[in-house]
Amino acid sequence: MHPITPERAWALHGSAATRQLEARAIAAAGPHVLMQRAGLATARLALALAPHARQVWIACGPGNNGGDGLEAAMHLQHWGKRPRVRWLGDEQRLAPDAAASLARARAAGVLFTDAMPELQSQDLAIDALLGLGNARAATGDLAACIAALNASAAPVLAIDLPTGLAADTGQAHGPAVRARHTLSLLTLKPGLFTGMGRDLAGQVWFDALQDGDTVPSDATLAGPPPARARAHASHKGSYGDVAVLGGAPGMRGAAVLAASAALHAGAGRVYVAALDAGTVDLAADAPELMWRAPPELALARLAVACGCGGGPQVAAWLPRVLAEAAQLVLDADALNAVAADTGLQDALRWRAQPTVLTPHPLEAARLLGSSTTAVQADRLAAARALAARFGAVVLLKGSGTVVTEPGRAPAINPTGNARLATAGTGDVLAGFVAAHLAAGSTAWEAACHAAYAHGALADTWPAGRALTASALARAAA
Numbered sequence: 001m002h003p004i005t006p007e008r009a010w011a012l013h014g015s016a017a018t019r020q021l022e023a024r025a026i027a028a029a030g031p032h033v034l035m036q037r038a039g040l041a042t043a044r045l046a047l048a049l050a051p052h053a054r055q056v057w058i059a060c061g062p063g064n065n066g067g068d069g070l071e072a073a074m075h076l077q078h079w080g081k082r083p084r085v086r087w088l089g090d091e092q093r094l095a096p097d098a099a100a101s102l103a104r105a106r107a108a109g110v111l112f113t114d115a116m117p118e119l120q121s122q123d124l125a126i127d128a129l130l131g132l133g134n135a136r137a138a139t140g141d142l143a144a145c146i147a148a149l150n151a152s153a154a155p156v157l158a159i160d161l162p163t164g165l166a167a168d169t170g171q172a173h174g175p176a177v178r179a180r181h182t183l184s185l186l187t188l189k190p191g192l193f194t195g196m197g198r199d200l201a202g203q204v205w206f207d208a209l210q211d212g213d214t215v216p217s218d219a220t221l222a223g224p225p226p227a228r229a230r231a232h233a234s235h236k237g238s239y240g241d242v243a244v245l246g247g248a249p250g251m252r253g254a255a256v257l258a259a260s261a262a263l264h265a266g267a268g269r270v271y272v273a274a275l276d277a278g279t280v281d282l283a284a285d286a287p288e289l290m291w292r293a294p295p296e297l298a299l300a301r302l303a304v305a306c307g308c309g310g311g312p313q314v315a316a317w318l319p320r321v322l323a324e325a326a327q328l329v330l331d332a333d334a335l336n337a338v339a340a341d342t343g344l345q346d347a348l349r350w351r352a353q354p355t356v357l358t359p360h361p362l363e364a365a366r367l368l369g370s371s372t373t374a375v376q377a378d379r380l381a382a383a384r385a386l387a388a389r390f391g392a393v394v395l396l397k398g399s400g401t402v403v404t405e406p407g408r409a410p411a412i413n414p415t416g417n418a419r420l421a422t423a424g425t426g427d428v429l430a431g432f433v434a435a436h437l438a439a440g441s442t443a444w445e446a447a448c449h450a451a452y453a454h455g456a457l458a459d460t461w462p463a464g465r466a467l468t469a470s471a472l473a474r475a476a477a
């Protein structure tokens with residue numbers, strides 16, 4: 001069993017792939033063996049999380065997720081704990097594995113009770129209501145158990161998935177359990193790491209329940225970028241040139257943030273072309289930045305971050321930028337301009353040079369002609385659709401940032417937290433991506449590595465220090 005941390009990459013499997021692997025694993029191991037392993041793993045984790053727990057409330061649903069919970073109850077009973085089980089199943093319609101675990105829990109003397117527990121007296125609660133079989137919004141007793149788990153002062157351990165969380169999308173379309181820990185079984189599911197997944201699953205643990213067998217993954221949970229050593233005999237030209245095109249009147253700060261981020265992330269030289277009527281400025285904290293009028297940029301030699309505070313003015317520059325920029329990050333207003341103009345959409349599709357689009361969900365919705373709700377309902381699918389439509393790497397921002405490109409399984413970024421929800425951090429990310437592109441990374445690597453580094457800075461940010469976008473830009477290593 002492993003705790004899932006951002007220190008390494010992990011393969012992610014959606015529900016269809018997991019069902020496929022489950023069928024093979026059951027065929028190989030024999031009936032009930034997998035559920036026995038799942039229940040034992042759950043009980044062991046429960047004990048590790050709450051070693052002194054006496055009272056454990058286990059809410060068990062009607063299917064095999066409930067079977068895992070019953071199996072765990074049996075072990076906890078054997079180990080001298082006092083598990084109390086609320087079981088929502090129907091013996092007439094019970095699958096054989098869950099029926100076997102029900103019999104074992106009863107034989108062990110586990111207490112079954114329909115009464116809701118005295119919530120404050122529980123030391124631990126286990127959510128074994130629904131897992132992969134979660135088919136519709138919970139109502140009735142199921143919804144009441146979800147509410148009880150969420151009201152519990154005790155930590156909640158969810159088996160396989162927090163009840164109500166969709167394995168493939170990270171969305172919940174009804175009441176859902178908010179767990180402190182989730183033990184994912186057989187595979188890690190993408191929905192645990194994006195959308196609502198991070199908030200509902202808490203700390204994720206993983207037990208493969210079997211050795212060796214696997215099926216093709218649907219996505220990856222990204223790992224850290226490889227360390228980049230600088231050759232001693234290198235010079236500023238070795239790390240490439242970035243230009244930021246943005247900063248319309250009143251929004252110059254966005255361009256400075258992206259430029260400062262590119263500079264601190266290691267770009268050799270950083271130019272800023274502000275759309276603010278061409279006035280030249282020296283940012284007090286970054287005299288290294290070189291200010292140019294937009295027509296002066298030698299786009300064909302530059303990694304360009306375009307959009308950051310660009311306002312409507314950026315649209316006029318996009319035909320040239322799309323045609324000429326050696327590498328390109330399109331952010332914010334540049335994305336909105338593309339969304340509003342089919343000519344720019346064609347130019348983006350025809351572009352052959354490396355390109356990264358960095359929309360937040362609303363920008364993605366504009367590009368897709370859909371809504372933020374539709375994008376968030378399936379972030380992986382939305383990112384894939386955008387990548388296919390524009391033939392570019394897409395980095396869809398938000399909790400569990402998704403990176404994808406045509407023909408490749410998406411990566412979900414494991415780092416970052418809600419302290420990043422402050423104005424300007426997206427401009428910083430665009431600057432990071434541009435710096436990686438300028439240094440020679442592929443568009444895919446630049447997007448994955450920049451997202452990871454951006455989130456990791458937030459994850460290690462000192463508790464007492466305000467996380468502002470300008471401080472984030474300067475903190476890049």
Ligand SMILES: NC(=O)C1=CN([C@@H]2O[C@H](COP(=O)(O)OP(=O)(O)OC[C@H]3O[C@@H](n4cnc5c(N)ncnc54)[C@H](O)[C@@H]3O)[C@@H](O)[C@H]2O)[C@@H](O)CC1
Pocket residue numbers: 022026032034035038061062063064065066068095097129130131132133134135136137138139142159160161185186
């Ligand atoms: N079969 C096995 O040996 C194994 C099963 N495993 C567990 O089994 C789970 C999948 O089991 P199932 O396929 O039985 O699925 P679940 O146990 O997640 O739920 C399926 C049952 O819940 C009902 N249901 C779904 N949504 C409902 C709703 N909103 N209101 C009321 N009832 C609802 C379905 O009609 C069905 O009876 C996995 O998540 C995992 O926890 C794993 O332990 C691996 C081994």
Ligand SMILES: Nc1ncnc2c1ncn2[C@@H]1O[C@H](COP(=O)(O)OP(=O)(O)O)[C@@H](O)[C@H]1O
Pocket residue numbers: 332360397398399400401415416417418419420421422423424425426427428429454
């Ligand atoms: N709750 C969160 N968890 C993880 N990352 C977040 C969260 N909220 C915001 N972020 C990150 O912060 C950045 C915000 O970017 P964006 O929405 O473009 O803001 P802005 O336009 O103000 O710069 C993105 O990288 C996004 O992924």
Ligand SMILES: [K+]
Pocket residue numbers: 065127128129130131158159160161162163
């Ligand atoms: K569950």
